[in-house]
Every structure is written in structure tokens, then in C-alpha cells.
Amino acid sequence: KQEVTQIPAALSVPEGENLVLNCSFTDSAIYNLQWFRQDPGKGLTSLLLIQSSQREQTSGRLNASLDKSSGRSTLYIAASQPGDSATYLCAVNFGNEKLTFGTGTRLTIIP
């Protein structure tokens, strides 16, 4: 069964710290992986997309890595800010035209 897991479910860190969010998946034969941000009661904002042939992608203070062999991806956030507080979702495309989502990590940045 193709599954995506995100641990921890919630994370609180002081403002200014760097942090890493984790995502693991059960099948290494993936097409791509997306990281999203979801604010309470809102939709999903796509942060980064990593194709299966890539190892990492960067956008501003965000860096996402992909290790297919170990079934893992990480989202690194540098110099965290209170505005980064949100739920971060990892979603994997296993090649069957749909995204399989993890249950997310709820991030709180403490001012």
C-alpha cells in the first residue's frame, strides 16, 4: 500500500531558528513530490515540487530534498518567522495520476 507519513504531527520552535520537517513514503517509484502549506480554514499553497530525477529544490528560505532510495523528503526552513506558522503537507505522486497526502505537521513559530 502506498502511504505517506509525516512526523511529528506538531512542532513549536522559537522565531529565528532553522527547522526541518520530515516526510516518508512507502514506495520509492515516485513521479514527483510536492510540499504544500495550509493555513487554518484555507486552501493549499504549493511551496516546492521535486521531480523524481531531482534531489532538491530551493525557493527563498525553503529547501526541499528528496531521497527516493530511503523513501524520505525533508523541508528545511531557514530563519523561521511567525508568518511561517501553518500546517505543512507532503504529497507524493506515485505515478497513478493522484497525490497521496501525509497528515501534515502543524508548525508554530513562537515570537
Added chain:
Amino acid sequence: NAGVMQNPRHLVRRRGQEARLRCSPMKGHSHVYWYRQLPEEGLKFMVYLQKENIIDESGMPKERFSAEFPKEGPSILRIQQVVRGDSAAYFCASSLVGTSGSGNEQFFGPGTRLTVL
């Protein structure tokens, strides 16, 4: 280029009524996906459509739910005879191409929050 549009943003229905949710994909996108997010749960795939075709409906309940993406107009997710368990956020996404091509990133709409009384 406007993003994925969904309407209504909020929908309230009484048990037994019908709910119609609309999704207009990004301009030029011909692939549409519907996902459901139940309270305190993750997003689950429901159905994948291309123009006038349902490609994969493996995540959609067999009864009361249907989806279409006509040649002209938005994609419609229809829920007949709604029950309280249908209360959820329904998200639509679109992509330029399917899985194997570049441009396969899925872009999400703001969602429709359905409340069944």
C-alpha cells in the same frame, strides 16, 4: 493568469438535499482532480478527470457522488441526498499535463466547505 477557482466557498445543506460544487481549472489546464478533507483528517483523492472523461474515480464513494468535466464549463462534483458525514472541505486541483510530463504540478483551489445540518 487566474488560479483554480472554486465556488461556492461555503455551502450549507440540510440532510437529503443535493450539493453541487464547481471548479474552474487554471487557463490551459485540462486535468482536474477532486480531493476531500474531513475534519481533523488529511486530504484524500476522490476523482481525476480530463475533458469529457472520468479517468480514475477510485476514491469516490460508489453511491450519491458523481463528477463531470464537460467540454465547455467548469468541472462539477455532485453529492445527492447529503448526510452529515459529507461535511468536509472539498478541494479541486488542476494540472497542465498528466503524471509523466513536465508541467505535472497540481495547483489547488481555495476549496468549498460543505456543512450538512
